[in-house]
Amino acid sequence: MTEQPTAPLTPVLSRTWDSDRSWSLEAYKAKDGYRGLHAALAMSPDEVIALVKDSGLRGRGGAGFPTGMKWGFIPQNDGKPHYLVVNADESEPGTCKDIPLMMAAPHQLVEGVIIAAYAIRASTAFIYVRGEVVHVYRRLLAAVREAYDAGYLGRNVLGSGVDVDIVVHAGAGAYICGEETALLDSLEGYRGQPRLRPPFPAIAGLYSAPTVINNVESISTVPVVVLNGADWFKSMGTEKSAGxxxxxxxxxxxxxxxxxxxxxxxxxxxxxxxxxxxxxxxxxxxxxxxxxxxxxxxxxxxxxxxxxxxxxxxxxxxxxxxxxxxETTCVLRCVLRWTEFYAHESCGKCTPCREGTYWLVQSLRKLEAGEGAEEDLARLLDLCDNILGRSFCALGDGATSPITSSLKYFRDEYVAHFTSGGCPFDPVASTVFAGALAR
CATH class of the missing domain: 3.10.20.600 (Ubiquitin-like (UB roll))
Known part of the structure; x- marks a missing residue:
């Protein structure tokens, strides 16, 4: 292995996290808080969108779609209300960045929401928070109240003539509501299930009005981009993945x-x-x-x-x-646990995901128990092939990814389960297998 120098850390979003009561308005303002909003209000909405486009900021929620380009899709002078929706339904197993960000620096998100709402000409914004994280919900509510009291929210924000209101909404706790159109249905009071597209949310989103949906980290990055400029942001990261x-x-x-x-x-x-x-x-x-x-x-x-x-x-x-x-982890057992999660969280709207994830779990359980055979591996891949690209949303595709990739790199480990009669990583089972073989 070749030695490489350690990359420098860049405390930008996390710059206030070590402050006393970092979640408070006072702590946030002490480290350039809301200066980005003042800078944005001195620009036109189109100039703000152009700046975010030029910065190369890409969505931090998973897909990496250019944030400024998404804002630019909103039609102007259409006579309809515009909405901004922040996807704070952080549900992906292993994902844990948005919740710490909202806990430690909720005003970073609130400021970003105000700037983004101004840019897309929306007077109402929604922050959709996963229902189980009550502590985050309460902290966001407190930050929003502070922002209202300070004149950053409400009518005539900072004397600019701009009106912005924020609604913090607690979801019911469903993984599918992390999918942006299912989130919109949930926000409207319906069961959270993906919508057929087109029309896309930029044309017919929340309440059939033009809507921008962004991740927490994406919106939280906007204030520092506006304050420091596109060139500053592009000085970090890579040519196509800035910041x-x-x-x-x-x-x-x-x-x-x-x-x-x-x-x-x-x-x-x-x-x-x-x-x-x-x-x-x-x-x-x-x-x-x-x-x-x-x-x-x-x-x-x-x-x-x-x-x-x-x-x-x-x-x-x-x-x-x-x-x-x-090396102590059984890859098959790990993949099975993930797949059980996806089967449980499938909304049931489409057959490939609803039925496919169920049968993926059955196949993996059989293999983990040491009862499978070589043909079960082929059947497992065939199931994945029938789900990938055929499900209504990306949940089905995501459920297949750990299976196909683990078989690519650890096929021998799958085989070892049915050749040894069980999980070779289970110390109790391994002892039983060894004893049985000895007899």
Whole structure:
């Protein structure tokens, strides 16, 4: 392995996290809080959109779609109300960046919401928070109240003539509501299920009006982009993946947590910063963007963690949820747990996902119990092929990713389960198998 210098951390979104009562308006303003809003209000809405476009800011929710371009899709002078919706329904297994951000610096999000609403000419914005995280919901409500009291929200924001209201909405706790159109249905009071597109939300979104839907981190990045400029933002990251981002490092590492670094940093560099894989063990596999992204292995330690680099390696950057697993982990058992989650969270709207994820679980359970055979692996891949690209939304596609990638890199481990009669990583089962073989 070649040694590489450790990439510098870039505390931008996390710059206030170590402040006393970092969630308060006072702490946020002490570190340039709401200066970006003042700068934005001195510009026209179109100038703000152009600036965000020029910065190269891409959506931090998974797809990496250019944020400014998404804002530019909203039709103007159409006589309809416009809405901004922030997707704070962080549900992807392994993903844990938005909740810490909202807990430690809720005003970073609130300021971004006001600027984005001004840019797309929306007078009402919604923050859709996962219902289980009541502590985050309460903290956001408190930050919104502070912003109203300070004149940053409500009618005639800072004397600009602009009106912006924020509604913090607690969802009912469904993974499918992380899909943007299912989120809109849930926000309208319906069962959260994906909508058929077109029409896209930019034309007919919330209440059939033009709507922009952005992730928490995407919107939280907007104030620093407006305050410091596009060139400053592009000075970090890579040519096509500009800026800094929050990498969520979890699993078998010495110091798991949030690491804010430029896009393009490698897992090797992040492991150097976090103390490495836990003592006495070595990396086996990892996810670059949560459980719905294809697995990578130790051979991918030096892959640049940007949208292009991870894509070229056969996976997706997604939410930058870096789950690290060492050699003690049974990859089949891990994949089974993820697949059980997707089967449970399927909304049931489409047959490939509703039926396909059920049968994926049955096949994986059979294999994990040591009751499978070689033809079960072929059947498993055939099931994945019938789900991939055929489900109504990306949930079905995501459910297949850990299965197909784990079979690509760890097929021998799958085979070992049915040749040894059970999981070779289970110490109790291994002893039983050894005794049975001896008899």
């Amino acid at each position: 800094m981002t929050l990498y969520s490092l979890s699993g078998h590492v010495e110091r798991p947590g949030q690491y804010e670094a430029p896009l393009g940093v490698t897992l090797r560099q992040l492991l150097e910063m976090s103390g490495g894989v836990r003592a006495g063990h070595e990396l086996k596999f990892w996810t670059p963007g949560g459980s719905s992204t294809p697995l990578l292995t130790a051979e991918h330690l030096d892959v640049p963690l940007d949208y292009e680099g991870v894509g070229a390696a056969g996976s997706m950057l997604g939410t930058k949820a870096l789950q690290v697993f060492d």
